Amino acid sequence: MKTIHAELAYEPRKLPSASKLNRARACPGSAVLPQVETSSVYASKGTAVHAFLEAVPTEGRDAALAAVTDEKLRAVLETWDLDQFKHLDRDSFHREQWVSWHPGTDEVKVGFVRPAGEGWMNAKTDLLGLSQGDGAASSAVFIGDWKTGRKALPALASNLQLLAPAVWAARYYQTPEAVVSIIRIHDEGEPYVSEQRLDMFELAQADEELRDLVVAVGTAYDALEVGTQPKLKQGSWCEYCPALTSCPAQMGLVKWMVDAPDEIEERYSQFQLTTEAAPKAYHAWRSMQALMGKITEAITTYARQQDIDIGDGLVYGARPTKTKKLLPEQAKVALVDEFGAEVALRAFDKTSMAAVTKALRPVWEEELKSFENGPWPAGKKPKKPTLKGLTDRASAALNAACAYETKHGSKLDVVKQKKE
Numbered sequence: 573m574k575t576i577h578a579e580l581a582y583e584p585r586k587l588p589s590a591s592k593l594n595r596a597r598a599c600p601g602s603a604v605l606p607q608v609e610t611s612s613v614y615a616s617k618g619t620a621v622h623a624f625l626e627a628v629p630t631e632g633r634d635a636a637l638a639a640v641t642d643e644k645l646r647a648v649l650e651t652w653d654l655d656q657f658k659h660l661d662r663d664s665f666h667r668e669q670w671v672s673w674h675p676g677t678d679e680v681k682v683g684f685v686r687p688a689g690e691g692w693m694n695a696k697t698d699l700l701g702l703s704q705g706d707g708a709a710s711s712a713v714f715i716g717d718w719k720t721g722r723k724a725l726p727a728l729a730s731n732l733q734l735l736a737p738a739v740w741a742a743r744y745y746q747t748p749e750a751v752v753s754i755i756r757i758h759d760e761g762e763p764y765v766s767e768q769r770l771d772m773f774e775l776a777q778a779d780e781e782l783r784d785l786v787v788a789v790g791t792a793y794d795a796l797e798v799g800t801q802p803k804l805k806q807g808s809w810c811e812y813c814p815a816l817t818s819c820p821a822q823m824g825l826v827k828w829m830v831d832a833p834d835e836i837e838e839r840y841s842q843f844q845l846t847t848e849a850a851p852k853a854y855h856a857w858r859s860m861q862a863l864m865g866k867i868t869e870a871i872t873t874y875a876r877q878q879d880i881d882i883g884d885g886l887v888y889g890a891r892p893t894k895t896k897k898l899l900p901e902q903a904k905v906a907l908v909d910e911f912g913a914e915v916a917l918r919a920f921d922k923t924s925m926a927a928v929t930k931a932l933r934p935v936w937e938e939e940l941k942s943f944e945n946g947p948w949p950a951g952k953k954p955k956k957p958t959l960k961g962l963t964d965r966a967s968a969a970l971n972a973a974c975a976y977e978t979k980h981g982s983k984l985d986v987v988k989q990k991k992e
Contacts, residue, residue, distance in 0.1 A: 590695030593732035601802035810859030
């Protein structure tokens, strides 16, 4: 078994957490470049579901539900049959436990608090416990991870996010084997559970791979310190990489796009997808999509603070907006008074002026029919009724009843630059 400090002048540097190990294995440089952590609605949902499931055994279902702030997510969680989550009922299991390894000292720790100081490689486990079989030889440490999405994951036997805590926890509890598990949780139906048992030889192989990875990350740090580029490799792992915007492999292409757009266009016109080139082009395309998303976010954030002069007398920046939203109760009263209860009920399936217009259409069609068929009062043909006329009446009634709420905001737009 390798000892890191015997092969490398090990320094207590910041090492990737278990959730980033699969990416670091593919691209060691991604672990040492400046990181910008971002979130998404999917990540936020996953965090909320994790917190709910963790709270149920200790605080009870009602209290766990009350802590969910997203009303739509809470409604989904209320429908879940928690009896199907058998992992919640295992009293011997710990939840949200840290499993850590220090490559410099080869020490492993398990606890509810992450070890202080740099140099530790940490894994926060969703489920951690011991699985006992018929005999002592069949005991194994159990590592479980809840997943809320449907994103493709590495096979269990090669998923370092699970293998790392399995290796370290097996050493800590002195078990010869480990069981790693992914519990896929969906909005509806039973969770899908996949498990794999790892024997002592497979754990030793994973341990060797983790030690090699620490050496690779250390080499990447060394490259940065002497001013050279660490080992980088583009692929599907680039899509959610927190080092995306500081990656020379990615930003070099962006700089080329800015400095030489004509050259790019010329080379693109000569480019042909082949069986050999298509896979590489696909991964480059996906990583560029992610990168452009981050660049878009940076540009729009800047433009909200300060106009960007884009030439030809135009600027890109934030412009004030004003929107009017109907207040349901006041609007219903105004529409009942003006058009009757039937129109008011039809209009408020959705509280909007578009819904009011839709509800007025049958009224307009009846008025139009009467207009075409006559008879007309005093023998004089009246003005042809229009849907706009009815909506104008509705707007006047709603304004008189103060049934609007005005909201002020802003939107990004390209406009003419104001002359000073």
